[in-house]
Amino acid sequence: MLIPFEPQLFGFNINIHLVLEYLAFFIAYRYYVVLRRNSNDTISSNNRLSIILGAALGALVGSRLIGFLENPMIEFSKEIFIHLLNTKTIMGGLFGGLLGVEFAKKRINEMQSSGDLFVFPIILGIFIGRIGCFLSGTNEFTYxxxxxxxxxMNLGDGVLRHPTSLYELAFLIILFFSLKHIQKRNSLKSGDLFKWFMVLYFGFRFFIEFLKPNVFYILGLSTIQLLCVICWFYYSKFIIQNIKYAR
Incomplete structure (x- = not known):
């Protein structure tokens, strides 16, 4: 199979990345529905819907904003505006979704932690999406x-490159089963599973970004890496508590 993988249907080229991206959203949501049905969720259906809407709105804004800041443009034009609308990143989506959830919970006065049910569906969704990134080769800025x-590997431009999407797929498999193990073997507080996911996934992305042809702005770090640092500060209390516990 050649990379980029561009299948045809009725004579039309299929954007495999876009297809898998929509499939990732659908399957991840269905997985979430199954998990919620089989759990003792203490959050009401109306509040849970508000939280999901907050997450979706935050993810939409965050993914576009951080995606745009990866390669900021000085002059504004119609082409740049279109580029802004089409540029997105899962990292901005995750952190923006987190802020969107916190905002929604404050609006509806919901005090219960809500993130744990989303962890494994998010991992599954990212996994499916990353398959699309890999199959797209150098057509997507994930190589x-x-x-x-x-x-x-030759990802489409005749140059041997790090297949960072494959590295991430391997990490996501390890992360999925590691968090399952932590969930079963440890009596976690509500919300801790999501915190573990964010800290570990953002940690992985911080280091893998050094293997990508990024633009490094401040202190030799890219926009994504700076976002990872912000995420660690956001969860600094949780990180410090677990370091003390480990000791």
Missing amino acids: GIETTSVFG
Whole structure:
């Protein structure tokens, strides 16, 4: 199979990344519905809907904003506006969704933690989406820098590059089963599972970004890496508590 993978249907090229992106949303949501049905969710259906809407709105704004800031443009034009609408990143979506949820919970006076039910559907959704990124090769800005290592792959431009999407797929599998293990073997407080997911996934993305052809702005860090640092500050109390507990 050649990368980028561009299947045809009735003579038309299929955007495999877009197809898998929509499939990721559908399957992840259905997985969430199953998990909620089989759980003792203490949040009412109306409040849960408000939280989901807050997450969706926050993710929409965050994914576009951070995606745009990865390659900021100085002059404004119609082309740049279209580029802004089409540029998005899962990292901005996750952190924006987090802020959207917190805002929604304050509006409806919901005090219960709401993130744990979303963890495994989010991981599954990212996993499916990353398959689309890999199959799209260099058509999507998720490929790695050039490498002479045994991991190098031709992703469509004739250059051996780090297949960072494959690295992430492997990490997501490990993360999924590790969090399942933590969930079963530890008596976690409500909300801790989501915090573990955010801290670990943002940690992975911080380091994997060094293998991508990013633009590094402040202190030698890219926009995504700066967002990872912000996320760690956001969860600093949780991180410090677990470091003390581990000791």
